[in-house]
Amino acid sequence: MRALILGLVSVLASACTSMETPVAKPEWTLLIHGGAGVMRRAEMTPELDAAYRAGLNEALEAGAKVLASGGKAVDAVQAAVIVLEDNPNFNAGKGAVLTREGVAELDASIMDGRDRRAGAVAQVRTVKNPVRAARYVMDKTGRVMFAGPDVDDMAKDAGLEIVPPEYFITPRRQEALRRALAGTFVPMDRYGTVGAVAMDRDGNLAAATSTGGLNAKPPGRVGDAPIIGAGTYADNASCAVSATGDGEYFIRASVARMICARVALQDMSAEQAAQATLDEVKALGGTGGVIVLSHDGSVALSMNTEGMFRGRADASGARDVSIYADE
Numbered sequence: 543m544r545a546l547i548l549g550l551v552s553v554l555a556s557a558c559t560s561m562e563t564p565v566a567k568p569e570w571t572l573l574i575h576g577g578a579g580v581m582r583r584a585e586m587t588p589e590l591d592a593a594y595r596a597g598l599n600e601a602l603e604a605g606a607k608v609l610a611s612g613g614k615a616v617d618a619v620q621a622a623v624i625v626l627e628d629n630p631n632f633n634a635g636k637g638a639v640l641t642r643e644g645v646a647e648l649d650a651s652i653m654d655g656r657d658r659r660a661g662a663v664a665q666v667r668t669v670k671n672p673v674r675a676a677r678y679v680m681d682k683t684g685r686v687m688f689a690g691p692d693v694d695d696m697a698k699d700a701g702l703e704i705v706p707p708e709y710f711i712t713p714r715r716q717e718a719l720r721r722a723l724a725g726t727f728v729p730m731d732r733y734g735t736v737g738a739v740a741m742d743r744d745g746n747l748a749a750a751t752s753t754g755g756l757n758a759k760p761p762g763r764v765g766d767a768p769i770i771g772a773g774t775y776a777d778n779a780s781c782a783v784s785a786t787g788d789g790e791y792f793i794r795a796s797v798a799r800m801i802c803a804r805v806a807l808q809d810m811s812a813e814q815a816a817q818a819t820l821d822e823v824k825a826l827g828g829t830g831g832v833i834v835l836s837h838d839g840s841v842a843l844s845m846n847t848e849g850m851f852r853g854r855a856d857a858s859g860a861r862d863v864s865i866y867a868d869e
């Protein structure tokens with residue numbers, strides 16, 4: 543009996559201690575995603591699996607380098623997204639999915655949580671790294687969003703790297719387009735968007751998202767990725783979000799802003815806010831995922847799909863990448 547009482551006392555004491563000790567938030571944190579259009583396990587080859595994980599690790603490396611050396615969250619998300627845009631396996635920059643007409647039309651956005659400045663571009667056809675164009679819009683134009691051929695001209699005048707439209711086209715995406723036009727559905731062909739959210743050593747948040755949009759989309763169609771508040775949002779007072787999925791539903795549910803509103807107004811954790819908002823998307827009929835980093839340091843990498851290419855690194859040395867929902 544005495545042993546039982548002593549045991550109970552020690553359990554209670556440790557519960558009180560853990561309640562009083564707030565979970566230490568790492569000095570900096572970076573989350574990335576490479577889209578929620580994950581291949582079924584049965585279709586994934588070991589080589590492709592390894593290539594995706596290597597690509598995610600490379601992006602984590604690029605963003606983590608910025609944050610570890612005291613750099614800004616906004617520079618870290620940009621650095622991580624550029625690596626994913628340059629990797630032909632992901633649906634952004636080189637290797638983006640194609641419109642019904644067989645061209646790449648790219649969308650991207652970036653937001654700085656310090657002052658909620660934001661930049662976005664849509665329907666880009668020749669800027670090698672659309673996220674750089676979004677950053678240019680945020681930093682240099684006093685505007686938030688530009689779309690169409692004027693973005694390509696503006697980027698050229700700004701000295702950003704310009705490539706011929708064929709640069710973005712890969713045989714794999716041409717094959718995916720052929721399948722889509724023939725009515726053969728493969729989940730992996732549908733979407734893939736890339737994104738990053740970060741908190742730097744000063745506690746500042748930022749988010750960036752870049753995409754080719756949906757495979758076989760009609761020319762001119764714009765999804766959620768460049769829409770501030772839908773695919774991307776960052777505010778130091780609440781959270782940073784980058785989304786991937788059926789853009790139309792993410793726009794209708796104002797996903798990124800809604801998650802941050804739930805964090806700020808309902809005091810939800812990143813995970814709770816992400817889940818509640820993805821449930822809304824699902825109720826409308828949409829699928830996808832989000833990465834969320836809250837001002838209190840809580841994080842979420844949530845999806846209502848079979849998986850989402852994703853990764854996390856922080857100042858404690860934690861570094862992991864995963865693909866399937868149950869990993």
Ligand code: ASP
Pocket residue numbers: 577578579633732733734735753754755756764765766767773785786787788789790
């Ligand atoms: N959300 C993107 C869009 O609708 C697609 C994706 O996430 O893969 O354009």
